[in-house]
Amino acid sequence: xxxxxxxxxxxxxxxxxxxxxxxxxxxxxxxxxxxxxxxxxxxxxxxxxxxxxxxxxxxxxxxxxxxxxxxxxxxxxxxxxxxxxxxxxxxxxxxxxxxxxxxxxxxxxxxxxxxxxxxxxxxxxxxxxxxxxxxxxxxxxxxxxxxxxxxxxxxxxxxxxxxxxxxxxxxxxxxxxxxxxxxxxxxxxxxxxxxxxxxxxxxxxxxxxxxxxxxxxxxxxxxxxxxxxxxxxxxxxxxxxxxxxxxxxxxxxxxxxxxxxxxxxxxxxxxxxxxxxxxxxxxxxxxxxxxxxxxxxxxxxxxxxxxxxxxxxxxxxxxxxxxxxxxxxxxxxxxxxxxxxxxx
Numbered sequence: 340x341x342x343x344x345x346x347x348x349x350x351x352x353x354x355x356x357x358x359x360x361x362x363x364x365x366x367x368x369x370x371x372x373x374x375x376x377x378x379x380x381x382x383x384x385x386x387x388x389x390x391x392x393x394x395x396x397x398x399x400x401x402x403x404x405x406x407x408x409x410x411x412x413x414x415x416x417x418x419x420x421x422x423x424x425x426x427x428x429x430x431x432x433x434x435x436x437x438x439x440x441x442x443x444x445x446x447x448x449x450x451x452x453x454x455x456x457x458x459x460x461x462x463x464x465x466x467x468x469x470x471x472x473x474x475x476x477x478x479x480x481x482x483x484x485x486x487x488x489x490x491x492x493x494x495x496x497x498x499x500x501x502x503x504x505x506x507x508x509x510x511x512x513x514x515x516x517x518x519x520x521x522x523x524x525x526x527x528x529x530x531x532x533x534x535x536x537x538x539x540x541x542x543x544x545x546x547x548x549x550x551x552x553x554x555x556x557x558x559x560x561x562x563x564x565x566x567x568x569x570x571x572x573x574x575x576x577x578x579x580x581x582x583x584x585x586x587x588x589x590x591x592x593x594x595x596x597x598x599x600x601x602x603x604x605x606x607x608x609x610x611x612x613x614x615x616x617x618x619x620x621x622x623x624x625x626x627x628x629x630x631x632x633x634x635x636x637x638x639x640x641x642x643x644x645x646x647x648x649x650x651x652x653x654x655x656x657x658x659x660x661x662x663x664x665x666x667x668x669x670x671x672x673x674x675x676x677x678x679x680x681x682x683x
Contacts, residue, residue: 340365349395359394366400373406384411396421405431408459410438417445429455436460440468448472453480463491470499480507484537487513493520497527505530509537511563517541518549525553535561539590542567551577561588565617568594575603578610588615592644601627605634613637617644625664632671641676643668 340358343351345367352362371390373383383406390396402425404412416422423446439461442448451474461469466487469475481502487493493510496502497520508530513520521538524530533556538546542564550556551573559582577583586609591600601623604610613636618627623645631637645660645668660668 345369345395345398348398349393352394352397362395362398365398367395367398368401368403369396369399370403370405373404373408373412380407380409380411383407384409384415387412388415391415391419391422394421397424399425401425401427401429403429403431408432408437413437413439413442416447417441419445419447422447424450426450427453427455429453429457430459431457432459436462439465443468443472443475446474448474450477451475452477454478455480455482456486457482458485459483461486463488463495466492466495470495470501472501475501477504478502479504481505482507482509482537484509484539485512486510487520489513489515490517490520490523493517494523497523497530500529503529504532506532507535508533509535509539509563511537511539511541511565513541518543518545521546521549525549525556528555531555532558534558534585535588537563539563539565539567542569544569544573547573547577550582551580553582557582558585559583560585561590562586563590564594565590565592566594567591571599571603574600575607578603578607580609583607583609585612586610587612589613590617590644591621592617592619594621596621596623598623598627598630602630605630605637608636610634610636611639613640615642615644616640619644619646624659625661628660628664628668632667638675638678641672641679643672 340348340351340362348362348365348367352359371387373380373387396419399422402422408430425447428448428451437459439459454475466483481496483492487510490513492513496508496510508524510520518541521541524536536556536559546567547569550562589604596618600621601618604613604616616631631640631643
């Protein structure tokens with residue numbers, strides 16, 4: 340059996356009850372690409388129905404659906420008797436708003452630990468339905484970039500005990516009153532296990548203050564602040580607070596972090612555990628990079644994202660590094676990596 344692919348396993352499972360039971364020990368990752376044009380939706384729905392009816396779909400551990408996702412496909416999914424052993428579900432849509440409520444009320448989610456609905460426009464009502472689902476209590480990972488509409492999406496998540504096991508939450512790109520959404524998350528005892536949080540597109544001074552003062556978001560290791568609009572003083576206060584002492588990954592892509600912002604990072608004792616720093620198009624330049632490589636606190640930094648000297652990125656604003664500084668950064672990172680291996 341170990342040499343059988345997914346389609347062959349469907350036949351194997353029908354041979355005998357013993358073979359069926361043995362087959363359940365095998366797990367598969369599966370992708371399903373739906374057609375993108377309106378005229379092809381019916382064909383996509385038909386093929387997805389075939390997949391959901393396969394006995395071997397009981398063996399699918401991780402499912403990735405990409406392309407056009409229709410309401411009918413969601414309904415088929417929610418009623419499937421075989422897609423019930425999923426632990427990871429990743430759906431990529433074309434920014435169409437779809438009705439996901441049947442999926443969130445279906446038993447297909449009962450074993451799910453990771454849900455990625457990046458750019459699936461479920462809206463605030465979709466988050467309301469998800470938060471009420473009795474099948475999401477095992478979720479540890481929820482990526483929902485561009486999925487909600489307003490602060491209500493974050494509010495529904497923050498107020499639901501069903502999300503108590505979450506360690507990763509990305510609700511980036513909320514449109515209406517996102518700061519109130521961050522307030523709800525920072526004040527939620529149900530989100531006290533969060534280690535990774537995505538706040539891209541709306542991280543301002545109020546968000547920095549909320550992160551600094553939260554009594555519950557005290558275990559954060561990763562914060563995504565891409566395209567944020569914060570000033571340096573609130574940023575410095577947060578970075579030097581107890582809530583920042585576990586940080587290992589920081590993302591500032593397309594912010595105006597600048598030289599002074601990097602200096603704050605480099606001179607912050609809480610950054611002793613920082614491993615990954617993204618300063619792509621953050622107005623840093625050689626002067627800012629020098630603070631990084633001379634920092635006495637960034638000795639564990641082994642990954643620095645900055646897209647150096649790449650013509651593809653020339654049309655973006657922001658200061659590039661000189662070739663000499665790029666080589667200095669490489670030596671700095673290599674030294675940190677080698678030190679890490681020697682110590683372990």
